[in-house]
Amino acid sequence: MGAWQRGPEGNRVVWINSETHFAAVVYNVKENKFLGTCGGTWKVEGNTFVEVHEFNTMKAELVGKELRNKIEMRDGKLIFKMKEGEEEWTRIDDGKPGALAGAWVITGRVDDGQVRKMNPGARKTMKILSGTRFQWIAYNSETKEFFGTGAGTYTTENGKYVETIDVFSRDNKRARMKLEFNFSLEDGEWHHDGLSSKGEPVNEIWTKREKLGI
Numbered sequence: 001m002g003a004w005q006r007g008p009e010g011n012r013v014v015w016i017n018s019e020t021h022f023a024a025v026v027y028n029v030k031e032n033k034f035l036g037t038c039g040g041t042w043k044v045e046g047n048t049f050v051e052v053h054e055f056n057t058m059k060a061e062l063v064g065k066e067l068r069n070k071i072e073m074r075d076g077k078l079i080f081k082m083k084e085g086e087e088e089w090t091r092i093d094d095g096k097p098g099a100l101a102g103a104w105v106i107t108g109r110v111d112d113g114q115v116r117k118m119n120p121g122a123r124k125t126m127k128i129l130s131g132t133r134f135q136w137i138a139y140n141s142e143t144k145e146f147f148g149t150g151a152g153t154y155t156t157e158n159g160k161y162v163e164t165i166d167v168f169s170r171d172n173k174r175a176r177m178k179l180e181f182n183f184s185l186e187d188g189e190w191h192h193d194g195l196s197s198k199g200e201p202v203n204e205i206w207t208k209r210e211k212l213g214i
Helices: none
Strands: 002-006 011-017 021-028 033-045 048-056 066-074 077-082 085-093 102-111 114-117 123-129 133-140 145-157 160-168 178-186 189-195 201-208
Touching (some): 011 123, 021 133, 033 145, 033 160, 048 133, 102 189
Antiparallel strands (some): 002 011, 021 033, 033 048, 048 066, 102 123, 102 201, 123 133, 145 160, 160 178, 178 189
C-alpha cells in the first residue's frame, strides 16, 4: 500500500495503491492540466504485478483485461519491466498515517437529515487514499464511460479531513484549492460533510470496497 510517482517535472504520474485496488492520474504540473487516468484491481504473484483495469481514459480497450509485468525493487525504486522498456517509480508515502487509507465507494448522501442510500454497481464513484494522497474517480466499468476525477494530498487531524487539489479533470482552475470537511468513522463507514469545490454543501457516506464485495 502507499503512493508512488513518476516524472517530477513536466507531466507527472501519481499512483495510489490500497490493499486490492489502485488508481493513477497523469497531469501537467505547470499547467495543472489533466491528461488521463486509469485504475482497477491488482495483486502480486511472485515477481509479477497483475492488474485488471476498471477504467482507463487513455486506452479504453484495456478495461476488463489482465495485464502482467515483471517488477523488482532497485535502489529503493520500484521497477516495472515493460515490453516498451523499464518504468521507475519513486515512493512518496508508505500508507501512513492513513486514518482513511483504502478504496472507498460512495454509498449514501444525507439530504435534510435523511440518509439516501445508493447501490453502486458498474457505475460508481470510488475514492482511493494512501497515507497522504487521494484520488476520486466516477466511472462505469461496463460501458467504459468516465465522468470525472480529482487528486491531490490530504490530512486527517482533529476530526477534520482537508484536501489540497493537485489536478481536477473538469476544471484545472480548481488546482491548489484547499477543501475542509468534518469526518468520522462509524460502524466502518466514513461520514464526510462540508462544502464542495463549487461551494455547495456535501454530506456523504463512503464504504470500503472489501466490505461491499464489489
